[in-house]
Amino acid sequence: MQPKKPLESLILTIRGHKVLLDVDLAGIYGVPTRRLNEQVKRNADRFPEDFMFRLNMEEAENVQLSRSQ
Numbered sequence: 001m002q003p004k005k006p007l008e009s010l011i012l013t014i015r016g017h018k019v020l021l022d023v024d025l026a027g028i029y030g031v032p033t034r035r036l037n038e039q040v041k042r043n044a045d046r047f048p049e050d051f052m053f054r055l056n057m058e059e060a061e062n063v064q065l066s067r068s069q
Contacts, residue, residue, distance in 0.1 A: 014059060021063070 010024040020028075026036040040047070055063065 012063065014055065014063075015053070 007028075010020055010028075011018050012021065013019070022036055022040075023033045026033040029036065040052070
C-alpha cells in the first residue's frame, strides 16, 4: 500500500480559487469518482451556487500535464 498524499498537496489554485478535484475528493472518501459525481448531481440543491465548477478543456489539459510530471 502506498502512502497517501497530504491534503495540502491535493489543493490546486484554479481561477483564483483553491480547489480539490473530484478524483481527489473521491479518493479521500474512498468512493469511485463516478459515484461521488452522481451524488453531487442528485443533491445539487444542497450545495451553494459557487461550491463547484467544471474545468474548461484548457484548464483540464493543464491540470493533467502538471499532475503527470
